[in-house]
Amino acid sequence: MNCAVILLLTSSCFTWSAAIYVPHRGAPKNLKYLLEPPVYAEVVGRRGDNVTLPCILRTKPSHYKVKWTKLEPQHIGPENIILISNSHSYKIYGHLGQRASLRKAHTMDVSLQLSQLQLEDGGAYRCELINGIEDENVIINLRIEGVVFPYQSKNGRYKFTYHEAKEACAKQDAKLATYSELYRAWTEGLDWCNAGWLHDGTVNYPIIRPRPVCGGELLPGIRSYGQKDKNYDRFDAFCFTSQTPGSVFYISESFSYDQASHACKRQGAELALVGQLYAAWRFKDYDQCDGGWLRDGSVRFPISNPREHCGGIPEPGVRSFGFPNKTAHLFGAYCYR
Ligand SMILES: *[C@@H]1O[C@H](CO)[C@@H](O)[C@H](O)[C@H]1NC(C)=O
Numbered sequence: 001m002n003c004a005v006i007l008l009l010t011s012s013c014f015t016w017s018a019a020i021y022v023p024h025r026g027a028p029k030n031l032k033y034l035l036e037p038p039v040y041a042e043v044v045g046r047r048g049d050n051v052t053l054p055c056i057l058r059t060k061p062s063h064y065k066v067k068w069t070k071l072e073p074q075h076i077g078p079e080n081i082i083l084i085s086n087s088h089s090y091k092i093y094g095h096l097g098q099r100a101s102l103r104k105a106h107t108m109d110v111s112l113q114l115s116q117l118q119l120e121d122g123g124a125y126r127c128e129l130i131n132g133i134e135d136e137n138v139i140i141n142l143r144i145e146g147v148v149f150p151y152q153s154k155n156g157r158y159k160f161t162y163h164e165a166k167e168a169c170a171k172q173d174a175k176l177a178t179y180s181e182l183y184r185a186w187t188e189g190l191d192w193c194n195a196g197w198l199h200d201g202t203v204n205y206p207i208i209r210p211r212p213v214c215g216g217e218l219l220p221g222i223r224s225y226g227q228k229d230k231n232y233d234r235f236d237a238f239c240f241t242s243q244t245p246g247s248v249f250y251i252s253e254s255f256s257y258d259q260a261s262h263a264c265k266r267q268g269a270e271l272a273l274v275g276q277l278y279a280a281w282r283f284k285d286y287d288q289c290d291g292g293w294l295r296d297g298s299v300r301f302p303i304s305n306p307r308e309h310c311g312g313i314p315e316p317g318v319r320s321f322g323f324p325n326k327t328a329h330l331f332g333a334y335c336y337r
């Protein structure tokens with residue numbers, strides 16, 4: 001690898017992401033009509049949850065509209081309007097509008113309710129008061145609580161273009177992680193020595209224990225190769241998923257891949273996706289010390305209570321046997337229903 005490894009120090013990473021997602025933090029204007037965002041300018045929810053993004057009027061001008069928009073840091077294009085309201089009624093717009101409504105808990109309440117959160121909903125939302133003369137806005141950040149996992153092609157290391165990486169995550173019930181999702185995963189313990197695509201087209205890897213084979217003895221942090229060619233360069237993927245409506249269970253047998261698949265079907269289930277196994281591990285402390293087939297042909301097992309004879313790694317995690325020969329190797333089955 002002859003790309004320069006750039007170390008982003010912890011503090012500069014944080015400032016950088018904060019600057020993107022909360023552009024007005026630290027330089028509040030004096031607001032006349034809207035209340036400052038409450039103590040929590042960040043709202044957190046998991047996939048499937050309903051959340052409320054708070055926005056409260058301080059004073060009602062005689063004529064006004066309230067406009068809710070989602071800000072897309074990497075996306076330069078038309079405004080992503082969700083909802084526009086006047087003092088009597090509101091109208092919804094776009095795909096987010098389908099799941100949006102105004103809370104209207106009282107006459108000054110213009111908070112936005114979003115139902116059935118999806119993985120892509122995370123990001124900055126703007127509540128804007130428009131009265132023709134002195135427009136004002138506040139910004140609320142919505143964070144989807146989830147888990148980041150590295151994903152490699154069954155053909156080996158560094159096989160995905162950006163577009164293939166995006167598709168690979170989608171096939172595992174996930175999406176490409178954003179930089180801030182990877183950063184948070186790093187703070188929570190993700191240490192991974194292979195570089196992967198992120199949603200913004202940059203390639204990075206998170207290192208907690210610096211070692212010579214993983215970019216040298218630099219400080220811990222997110223190692224970044226910066227922006228790479230989406231059609232030409234090939235890496236692994238960092239995928240992001242959140243809680244699932246169903247659950248994962250294990251069938252203990254010696255199966256080939258096809259036998260495992262049939263065993264799940266007999267239980268009214270299907271072989272689990274990698275994202276579903278990670279979600280069970282992260283949100284339900286799923287712990288099973290046996291390798292089992294997943295639908296992509298990989299064999300993995302989830303460990304919440306690390307112990308000597310279960311992989312021997314001191315940290316919790318989902319361990320992988322890679323993609324064994326589908327006929328010659330015998331494992332159990334992880335099913336999802
Ligand atoms: C979320 O909102 C939807 C639609 O408004 C509603 O049907 C559902 O019951 C709500 N779910 C929860 C967990 O409150």
Ligand SMILES: *[C@@H]1O[C@H](CO)[C@@H](O)[C@H](O)[C@H]1NC(C)=O
Pocket residue numbers: 325326327328
């Ligand atoms: C898988 O194992 C079977 C039986 O041992 C063997 O015939 C086959 O060639 C193997 N397939 C691959 C792709 O290695």
